[in-house]
Amino acid sequence: MAFTEKRLGNTPTMPSGSIETTIYTCPTASQTTTLVKQIMLCYVGTGNSSVSISLVPYGNTAGANNRIFSNTVLSANETIILDVSQVLTSGDFISMLSNTGNTTITISGIENSGGMVLAGLADSAVTTTKIADRNVTSAKLGQNAFLSNDSTGAIFMMETM
Helix, strand or coil, X not given: CCEEEEECCCCCECCCCCXXXXXXXXXXXXXXXXXXXXXXXXXXXXXXXXXXEEEXXXXXXXXXXXXXXXXEEEEXXXXXXXXXXXXXXXXXXXXXXXXXXXXXXXXXXXXXXXXXXXXXECHHHCCHHHHHCCCCCEEEECCCCCCCCCCCCCCCEEEEC
């Protein structure tokens, strides 16, 4: 499993105004996930700019139904930093829509290009759903593995090997 901290996509980038633009797509390699940690927006124009950002599941289209920021207003020469913690899976993408062409976007995160192995189980045997449903109650992790779940009590015991 390889975790790579990086700027996601070809960022910083400045999409054209009034056109929904794909900024980053999670690689479609087997078992790739991306953790989006930070989005920086910088408006270098005059007046105001309105920016919308979408996290779009694979096979869907960017729009109001998958916005994480909608019509966020930036003033002239303003930069805002959005701290997020969102997971993209293979083929999911981030898009941006701005009413001007003068807003740059920079996205930082971590790509995981491999699956998670727990106590000799196949990667597909331990899923986020099983963890959330408390079907997995203990796990032994190899030295380079991690397990994350924000549901209280989902993992009762964990030890590293």
